Amino acid sequence: MTPPRRPMHPQTQMLMAGYDPQLSEGSVVPPLFRTSTFVFRSAADGKRAFQLAYGLDEAAPGEIPALIYTRVNNPNVNIVEDRIVAWDGAEAAALFSSGMGAIACACFTHLRPGDSLLFADPVYGGTEYLFRHSLPEFGIQAVPYPAGSKIEVVREMAAGMKNLKMIYMETCANPSSVLNDIAAAAQLAAELDPRPLVVVDNTYLGPVFCQPIRLGADIVVYSATKFIGGHSDLIAGFALGRRSVVTPMLGTRTIFGACPDPETAWLICRSLGTLRLRMEKQAESAARVARFLQSDPRVKDVLFPGLDCMGTDQVELYQRQCSGPGSVMSFTVEGGEREAFAVLDNLRVFHLAVSLGGIESLAEHPYTMTHAELDAEIKERVGISPALVRISVGLEDVDDLVADLRQALDAMERMVARDRSEELASYSI
Numbered sequence: 001m002t003p004p005r006r007p008m009h010p011q012t013q014m015l016m017a018g019y020d021p022q023l024s025e026g027s028v029v030p031p032l033f034r035t036s037t038f039v040f041r042s043a044a045d046g047k048r049a050f051q052l053a054y055g056l057d058e059a060a061p062g063e064i065p066a067l068i069y070t071r072v073n074n075p076n077v078n079i080v081e082d083r084i085v086a087w088d089g090a091e092a093a094a095l096f097s098s099g100m101g102a103i104a105c106a107c108f109t110h111l112r113p114g115d116s117l118l119f120a121d122p123v124y125g126g127t128e129y130l131f132r133h134s135l136p137e138f139g140i141q142a143v144p145y146p147a148g149s150k151i152e153v154v155r156e157m158a159a160g161m162k163n164l165k166m167i168y169m170e171t172c173a174n175p176s177s178v179l180n181d182i183a184a185a186a187q188l189a190a191e192l193d194p195r196p197l198v199v200v201d202n203t204y205l206g207p208v209f210c211q212p213i214r215l216g217a218d219i220v221v222y223s224a225t226k227f228i229g230g231h232s233d234l235i236a237g238f239a240l241g242r243r244s245v246v247t248p249m250l251g252t253r254t255i256f257g258a259c260p261d262p263e264t265a266w267l268i269c270r271s272l273g274t275l276r277l278r279m280e281k282q283a284e285s286a287a288r289v290a291r292f293l294q295s296d297p298r299v300k301d302v303l304f305p306g307l308d309c310m311g312t313d314q315v316e317l318y319q320r321q322c323s324g325p326g327s328v329m330s331f332t333v334e335g336g337e338r339e340a341f342a343v344l345d346n347l348r349v350f351h352l353a354v355s356l357g358g359i360e361s362l363a364e365h366p367y368t369m370t371h372a373e374l375d376a377e378i379k380e381r382v383g384i385s386p387a388l389v390r391i392s393v394g395l396e397d398v399d400d401l402v403a404d405l406r407q408a409l410d411a412m413e414r415m416v417a418r419d420r421s422e423e424l425a426s427y428s429i
Contacts, residue, residue, distance in 0.1 A: 010086040010087040010207075011086075011276050013083065013086035014083050014084075014086055014087075014272045014273060014275065015083075015272070015273050017079075017082045017083045017085075017086065018078060018079040018080070018081070018082025018083050019079050019082075029270075030075070030076065030079050030266065030269060032076060032262055032263060032266045033074055033075045033076050033262050034262050034263065035070065035074075035262075036069065036070050037068075037069050037070070038066070038067035038068060038069070040066065045066055046066075048066065049065060049066035049067075049068050050068070052065040052066075053065065053068055053072055053073075053254075054251075055247075055251060070259065070261075070262060071254055071257065071259045072254050072259075074262050074265065075262075076262040076263075076265035076266045076269065077095050077259075077260055077262065077265045079265070079269055080095055080265045080268050080269045080272070081093040081094065081095055083269065083272055084207070084228070084238055084240065084268075084272070085240060087206070087207030087208065087211060088202075088206070088207050088211050088212070088213045088214070088220055088240050089211060089213050089214055090213050090220065090240035090241055090242075090246075091241070091242050091243040091246070092240070092241065092242070092243040092246040092247065093238055093239065093240045093246065094238065094239045094240075094246050094249050094250050094253060095224070095236060095237070095238055095260045095265060095268070096236065096237040096238065096239065096253060096258045096259070096260060097235065097236065097237070097258050097259060097260050097261075097264075098223070098225070098235050098236060098237050098258075099124075099126075099201075099203065099221065099222060099223025099224065099225060099226075099236075099237035100126045100127070100130070100223075100237065101237050101253070101256075101258035102221045102222070102223075102237035102238055102239045102258075103126075103127055103130065103201070103221050103237070104130060104134075104256075104258070105239065105249050105252045105253055105256060105258055106199055106219055106221060106239055106249060107130065107135060107140070107166070108138075108252055108256070109248050109249045109251075109252045110165065110166060110197055110245070110248075111135070111140050111165055111166060112140075112165075113138055113139030113140065114139055114140075114162075114163055115140050115141075115163045115164075115165040115166075116140070116141040116142070116143060116161045116162060116163055116164050116165065117131065117135065117140060117141065117142045117143070117164075117165065117166045117167075117168060118142075118143050118145060118154070118157060118158055118161060118164060118166070118167050118168070118196075119131055119142060119143070119144055119145070119167070119168040119169065120144070120145060120146070120147040120148075120149070120168070120169035120170065120173060120180045121144035121145065121146060121147060121173075121378075121381075121382055122147060122173050122174060122175070122176060122371065122374075122382040122383075122384065123168075123169075123170050123173065123174060123201070124170070124174045124201065124203075124223075124370070125174075125370045125371045125372070125373060125374075127168075127201070128371070128373070128374060129373060131144075131168075141161075141162075143157065143161060145157050146381075146382070147169070147170075147173035147176060147178040147180055147382070148173070148178040148179060148180060148181075148313070148314065150313075151181060151184040151185070151187070151188055154167075154184075154185065154188060155188055155191075158188065158192065158196075164192065164196045165194075165196050165197065166196050166197050166198075166199055167185050167188070167189055167196050167197070167198050167199070168199045168200075168201075169182070169185060169198075169199075169200055169201070170200070170201040170202075170203070170204065171200060171201065171202045171203075171204055171205045171206065171210050171212065171321075171322075172204040172205060172305055172326065172328070173382075174204065174370075175303075175330045175366045175370070175371070175384065175388065175390040176303055176330065176382060176383045176384070177204075177303040177304055177305055177310070177328070177329060177330060178303075178310070178314065178383075179305055179310075179314055179317045179318055179321065179322070180200075181317055181321070182198070182200055182212045182215040182216065182217055182321060183215045183216055183320075183321070185198050185216075185217075186198050186215060186216025186217060187216070189216075189218075190216075197218040197219060197245065198216065198217045198218050198219075199217070199218065199219045199220075199221065200212040200217040200219070200220050200221070201220075201221050201222070201223075202220050202221070202222060203221075203222050203223045203226050203227070203356075203357070204326050204328055204356075205305070205322060205324070205325075205326045206220065206222060206227075207222075207228075207275075208227075208275065208276050208279045208280065208323075208324065209279065209283070209322050209323050209324035209325070209326055210321060210322050210323070213240065213241065215321065217241075218241050218242065218245055219239055219240070219241040219245055219246070220238075220239070220240045220241060221237065221238065221239050221240075222237060222238040222239075222240075223236075223237055223357075224236035224237055224238050224268055225237070225355065225357075226355065226356050226357030226358070227275065227278070227279055227282075227356075227357035228268060228271060228272070228275060228357075229267065229268055229271050229357075229358075230271045230274070230275065230278050230357060230358060230359060231267075231271065231358060231359055232355065232358035232359070232360065233267065234264045234267050234268065235264070236260050236264050236265075236268060278359065278395065279324075279326070279327070280324070281395060282326075282327035282393050282394060282395060283324045283325055283326055283327050284398075285327065285393050285394075285395075285398040285401065286304070286325065286326065286327035286328075286329060286393040287325060288398050288402065289329070289391070289393055289398065289401055289402060289405065290302055290304045290307065290325075290329055292402045292405065292406070293329075293331050293405065294307070294309070296406070296409060298333060298334055298409045298412065298413060299331050299332070299333060299334075299409070300331075300332045300333065300334055300387070301331060301332040302329060302330075302331045303329060303330040303331065303332075303383075304325060304329035304330075305318050305322060305325040305326060306318040306319075306322070306325045327357075327392060327393040327394075328356050328357070328390070328391070328392045328393075329390070329391060329393075330366070330388050330389065330390045330391070331388070331389055331391070332385060332387045332388050332389075333387050333389065333409070333412060334387070335387055335412075335416065336385075336386045336387050337365075337367065337368070337386035337387070338415075339387060339412050339415075339416065340365055340367075340386060340387050340388065340389050341365065342408075342411060342412040342415045343363075343389055343405075343408045343409060343411070343412050344363055344364075344365060344389065344408075345411075346407065346408040346411035346412070347363055347404055347405075347408045348404055348407070348408075349361060349396055349400050349401055349403075349404035350362060350363040350391060350401070350404055350405075350408075351363070352364065354369055354370050355392070356390075356392035357392060358392070358394060359394050359395045360394045360395075360396070361391065361392060361393050361394040361396055361401055362391065362392045362394070363389060363390070363391045363392075364389075364390050365388070365389060365390075366384050366388055366390050367379060367384055367385065367386045367388060368386075370390075371384050
């Protein structure tokens with residue numbers, strides 16, 4: 001299919017890039033290439049394929065590496081990699097078997113013993129474990145700084161670090177929803193010699209509502225399990241960026257075995273066409289849910305990008321860095337763990353489950369679930385309290401979602417009233 005000559009919008013590229021129907025019997029949808037290995041036309045073609053796969057030579061302009069083995073490359077994987085770059089404006093992408101596969105391969109490709117990493121805290125629980133436990137075992141120091149910090153704070157910390165090779169952050173800190181200033185981090189990196197890579201986990205807002213590469217990030221990582229997959233039926237991850245930083249990660253992927261399977265790549269390709277529609281509708285519903293939670297006296301705080309309660313600096317950063325708030329938020333109820341559990345146990349439309357970004361709404365308890373491995377002192381410092389609930393707004397009717405939260409808060413209130421009544425009765429006895 002010959003593409004239009006004028007530049008195409010990302011939504012159109014998502015549906016067209018990387019696939020020619022005429023090469024697959026005219027099938028409008030890419031076939032599923034469920035094969036482990038591929039046949040070479042000649043021994044010379046096989047030789048050339050391995051020269052490129054193992055970095056023994058560089059591809060000539062326009063040269064497309066031959067298919068070898070699905071752990072190395074596969075048509076379904078190649079198609080989805082060609083398509084996902086559209087939103088972020090990246091040169092290249094690599095698909096992984098999970099989001100953690102993408103993050104781990106970014107670290108083990110670009111960091112070596114004696115190097116250090118600076119990261120905005122809090123981050124996703126699996127990333128926390130990688131940084132605080134796994135990397136130090138390989139002689140790589142990971143140092144946290146508070147998410148949302150002014151760049152002067154980050155600059156001061158960076159100045160005291162030896163062999164700083166990576167600055168890592170999430171677009172929105174998980175689960176506090178605090179935004180990190182990507183452009184400022186990129187500016188800081190440019191001041192340092194050698195320049196550290198700026199790596200951004202854009203799972204919460206991307207690729208529709210924030211494009212970190214356009215703000216100066218070197219590598220953007222995603223849990224494609226979330227919004228990109230969007231249907232809670234696959235596990236995958238992406239890394240995007242300049243070809244020079246992504247290509248070495250493909251080698252790490254091959255050797256670590258962090259490759260995706262063809263069916264997962266096919267499912268992601270299916271999901272890309274509706275990605276923008278889903279994310280925009282979910283964000284619209286989430287904004288209404290946030291307004292309801294803010295108005296309810298039984299809710300102390302609502303943490304959601306762009307809200308005035310996040311603070312002037314955060315609102316200004318949101319307006320500068322984001323085109324929408326996404327659909328993941330956290331809120332704190334009056335009380336503690338028991339009250340938060342009462343809300344979670346009484347939800348009927350929201351599912352009590354971890355993860356986010358699917359078509360169904362989910363709710364979980366970060367303190368005891370996704371961030372359970374963190375020390376209590378760290379949880380307190382980064383704002384993860386026993387009273388905090390994280391929700392991901394899906395595609396159910398928003399009236400039903402608001403009604404579900406209201407009745408769950410009602411159930412919590414009744415429990416608190418019973419507790420008070422029983423306590424008073426015990427005193428009277």
